[in-house]
Amino acid sequence: MVNEHRYPHDHGDLVTVGGKEVIFGDGFEYLREEVLVAGEDAEVAVARLSRWYAKRGRVEQGASSGRIVSIAIPQAIDPLAAVARLKTVGIAASPNHVLKATWHGSFIGTGQPKPARPGRWLNGQLKKASADKGGPVVAVIDTGIVEHSSLPNVSGVGPSVDQLTDPASKVFGHGTFVAGLITSECPEADIRMLRVDFGSRSDNWFGLVTDLALSNAIETALTKLSRIDVMNLSFGGYTHDGQSLIATNASVAKAVRLGVAVVAGAGNDGRRGDPFYPAAEPGVIAVGSTDAKGKLSCFSNVGPWVDVTAVGEDVLSTFPVAEVNAMALPESESSTCGPSPAVPEQTVDFNTGFARWSGTSFAAARVSGGIARTRIGR
Numbered sequence: 001m002v003n004e005h006r007y008p009h010d011h012g013d014l015v016t017v018g019g020k021e022v023i024f025g026d027g028f029e030y031l032r033e034e035v036l037v038a039g040e041d042a043e044v045a046v047a048r049l050s051r052w053y054a055k056r057g058r059v060e061q062g063a064s065s066g067r068i069v070s071i072a073i074p075q076a077i078d079p080l081a082a083v084a085r086l087k088t089v090g091i092a093a094s095p096n097h098v099l100k101a102t103w104h105g106s107f108i109g110t111g112q113p114k115p116a117r118p119g120r121w122l123n124g125q126l127k128k129a130s131a132d133k134g135g136p137v138v139a140v141i142d143t144g145i146v147e148h149s150s151l152p153n154v155s156g157v158g159p160s161v162d163q164l165t166d167p168a169s170k171v172f173g174h175g176t177f178v179a180g181l182i183t184s185e186c187p188e189a190d191i192r193m194l195r196v197d198f199g200s201r202s203d204n205w206f207g208l209v210t211d212l213a214l215s216n217a218i219e220t221a222l223t224k225l226s227r228i229d230v231m232n233l234s235f236g237g238y239t240h241d242g243q244s245l246i247a248t249n250a251s252v253a254k255a256v257r258l259g260v261a262v263v264a265g266a267g268n269d270g271r272r273g274d275p276f277y278p279a280a281e282p283g284v285i286a287v288g289s290t291d292a293k294g295k296l297s298c299f300s301n302v303g304p305w306v307d308v309t310a311v312g313e314d315v316l317s318t319f320p321v322a323e324v325n326a327m328a329l330p331e332s333e334s335s336t337c338g339p340s341p342a343v344p345e346q347t348v349d350f351n352t353g354f355a356r357w358s359g360t361s362f363a364a365a366r367v368s369g370g371i372a373r374t375r376i377g378r
Contacts, residue, residue, distance in 0.1 A: 017208050022098050023079070027274070028238040030095035031210060034062065035071050035079050036246050037086065037093045042069040045091050052085060053077050065215040066254065068247040070096060080240060094246040099214060099237035099277070101143055101171040101207030101361075113173060113324070113355040115348060116316055118150075122354075126150040126180070126318070128187035135188035136229040136375040138368055139221040139260075141214070142175035143207055143234070144195035146320040148353060154179045154191040157224050171207030173319045173350075177357055178234060178365040180318030185369025188376050192228075194221055196235065209235050214278070215247035222255060229375045231255055232368040233264040233284075234361045236276050245277045256283035263287060263368045265312075265360030267301035279360075280305040285371075287364040289313055300360055310370075312363025319355035323347045 015022040021032040037045045042061055049059040049071065057074030064070065073082055079095040086093040118126070131152040145154060179191050196209050196217045214235055221228060239245060255262050266288045267276035279286035286305055289297040289312030296302070297313045325347060 015208070017098060017210055018213070022208065025080075025240060028240050029098035029100075029208070030079060030240065031098060032079065033073055033075050034096045035073060035082050035086070035093050036068050036096050036212060037071060037091060038246075039064060039067050039069045041091045041093075042071065045071055045086055045093065048086065048089060048091070049073060049077075049082060053082075063212065065212050065247050066219050066250050068212065068215065068250055070212055092246070094211070095240060096247075097211045097237060097239050097245055097277075098208050099211065099235040099245075101174055101209075101235055113177070113319060113350070113357040115319075115350050115352055116354050116356045117352050118316065118354045122184055122316055125184045125187050129153040129183050130187075133190050135190045136186065136372040136378070137190045137192060137225060137227050138182055138186075138230045138232060138372050139192050139194065139225060139228045140175065140178055140182065140232045140368075141194045141196050141217045141221065141234065142178055142232075143171040145175045145179060145193045146173075146322075148176055148180075148318050148320070150318050150353065151176070151179055151183060151191075153183060153187070153189060154193055157192045157194050157221060172322070172324055173355065174207070174234065174361070176320055177317045177355065178232065178361060181315065181362055181365035182232065182369040182372065184317065185366055186372040186376070189369065189372045192221070192225055207235075211245045211247045214245075215251040218248070218251035218255060222251075222258065222260075228255070228258075228260045229378070230261045230263060230368045230372050232365055233262065233278055234364070236265060236267050236279055238274060239277060242275055244281055248278050249281050252278055252281045252284060261285065261368075261371045263364050263371065265289075265362075265364040266303075266306045268299045268359050268361075269301055270299050271301050273303045274301070275303060275305050276301050285367065287312075287360060287367045289358070289360045289363040297358065297360075299358070300363075308367060310363040310366045312360055312366070313358045314356050315358065315362050315366075316354060316356050317362070319350050319353060321351060321353045323349050
């Protein structure tokens, strides 16, 4: 059953990704009509599910990523029940979990960017950036970019990349902001942006993406780029059993084997202990957020799987020059974990091309830039 209170939106109670309904569990989300298995188990899994649920509809193989295959199941079948039943016969299976970008709108000033002007230090760092290739390569899997005069070192990879066109989206400008932070830490970085295929505003207001789609984006980066020094992942979520994402885990492991430093934000839910993926995947550098004085941000997830922290609170970076549908928070408003103010969303003008924003995604971006800096000249 869809919980309309978890992601409030203005186009009805049904949330979909890629045309498939999202089911909201207890702190985790997954797709209806789909389960994931290893490719070598797909044929047997289809046969088993077809036999068990013969009267409920057709079961067949669907899309794949790396060594993971999706299996389409009838809507009448609960994916969690199908997964549990497959496990009883020794087949590792999982629902296709749904991850999110930076949705944390319940925290004041955290989920909303605020217009800002760049300081002298940031301007100086950005002026060092160049379109000339040859520096450390940072693959950024995110929501997409817009052309920005301060980011000549950013380019797209593959057909999955295009310009963001919907300033009303909650994730508009996120990729541009992340790219600016990486550049500020390492102006020599050659940033390659992949826009993960998370759909359009009409069916995906909050930048939701599936485990399989994120895995595919990682595989695309590994295939199309001859070299990657650092990979920055900006999506995350929880799983139904607290275990790894079946598809993303396999692709992340592949990247790590190839010597890529994989960095991900620890999540912005203020939760303790619960692993947030892909940050909690083995081999991933999970980054929590602090304020400028080093105090842990109230919104930052914590747990033994978090490796490092970096300043991710009220940070300054590049943002699209656009009028954006957002809360008009005053410049002085700091990030807190109290209830959101009763401020209606309205058109906010980001005509400076810069913003202040908070989140573990941005702490992760700073760590990615720092790691890239250590790989200059390699």
